[in-house]
Amino acid sequence: MTETTQQLTAVVTGAASIRGIGRATARRLASDGWAVAIVDLDGDAAAAAAAELAEEFGVPALGLGADVTDEASVDAAVSRIEAELPPVGGLANIAGITSPVPFFETTLAEWNRVMAINATGTYLTTKRVAAGMVARGYGRIVNMSSVSAQRGGGVFGKVPYSAAKAAILGFTRALARELGPTGVTVNAVTPGVVDTDIRVGATNPELEAKLAADVPLGRQGTPQDIAALFAFLLSHDAGYITGATYDINGGSHIN
Numbered sequence: 001m002t003e004t005t006q007q008l009t010a011v012v013t014g015a016a017s018i019r020g021i022g023r024a025t026a027r028r029l030a031s032d033g034w035a036v037a038i039v040d041l042d043g044d045a046a047a048a049a050a051a052e053l054a055e056e057f058g059v060p061a062l063g064l065g066a067d068v069t070d071e072a073s074v075d076a077a078v079s080r081i082e083a084e085l086p087p088v089g090g091l092a093n094i095a096g097i098t099s100p101v102p103f104f105e106t107t108l109a110e111w112n113r114v115m116a117i118n119a120t121g122t123y124l125t126t127k128r129v130a131a132g133m134v135a136r137g138y139g140r141i142v143n144m145s146s147v148s149a150q151r152g153g154g155v156f157g158k159v160p161y162s163a164a165k166a167a168i169l170g171f172t173r174a175l176a177r178e179l180g181p182t183g184v185t186v187n188a189v190t191p192g193v194v195d196t197d198i199r200v201g202a203t204n205p206e207l208e209a210k211l212a213a214d215v216p217l218g219r220q221g222t223p224q225d226i227a228a229l230f231a232f233l234l235s236h237d238a239g240y241i242t243g244a245t246y247d248i249n250g251g252s253h254i255n
């Protein structure tokens with residue numbers, strides 16, 4: 001994790017859902033020795049996930065309910081994390097939702113909801129957490145974008161989702177430039193289709209099979225595939241990488 005023996009905390013948003021990428025990332029980070037803070041809309045599931053990690057890996061872990069679109073809610077959660085866990089050295093902004101609504105059927109409310117959770121949530125959480133990182137002169141921030149930002153949808157999410165995930169790429173690059181001199185790195189991850197429950201209620205086995213068939217590696221990604229990349233970018237070893245976008249899509253989008 002770091003060159004020193006000091007244990008650091010990784011904050012992972014959107015890490016409560018059982019089959020989700022955030023949960024897998026929190027698990028991977030705990031297994032790498034991080035103290036882990038899980039921040040999710042579902043506070044009960046976040047607390048249960050944290051208890052599970054503490055039990056399995058013997059690391060400090062805290063699971064808190066918070067809405068990443070609400071500044072006061074984020075502030076309250078991060079204040080507790082800073083008070084109760086080791087210094088925060090990593091932030092994985094993973095909370096997000098998708099939206100398969102065609103453009104002319106989108107409402108302003110839908111646009112705002114998708115932008116708020118994906119883009120504004122990343123902004124609010126980063127702003128609150130990065131202040132401590134800058135003060136300590138060390139930090140790793142990794143933001144969840146999507147191949148939809150690069151391809152213009154074409155997987156599942158449509159215009160608001162692609163726009164929100166593209167906003168995260170610009171956010172990442174500009175913040176990397178600004179925070180570089182402070183010892184804090186900022187990177188983005190752009191997964192292709194991953195087998196989670198994010199599309200639940202809006203998909204079917206035929207669509208899922210088609211999504212996998214479009215991938216040169218012949219399968220959807222797993223949450224563990226993506227968690228491994230987050231773990232690397234959050235690690236001490238990734239210290240010379242900033243402002244980068246990491247594709248992880250089984251070859252479905254090759255630049």
Ligand code: NAD
Nearest residue numbers: 014016017020021040041067068095096146193194196198
């Ligand atoms: P998921 O639905 O399993 O997990 C999303 C998590 O975010 C849930 O635990 C949910 O409670 C939490 N969340 C939602 N709104 C929140 C809010 N306002 N405040 C705090 N937490 C909130 O989905 P997933 O597939 O694991 O997706 C995780 C991230 O990965 C998302 O940002 C998604 O856009 C991105 N992503 C997913 C895929 C994919 O195919 N699954 C591909 C590319 C990118």
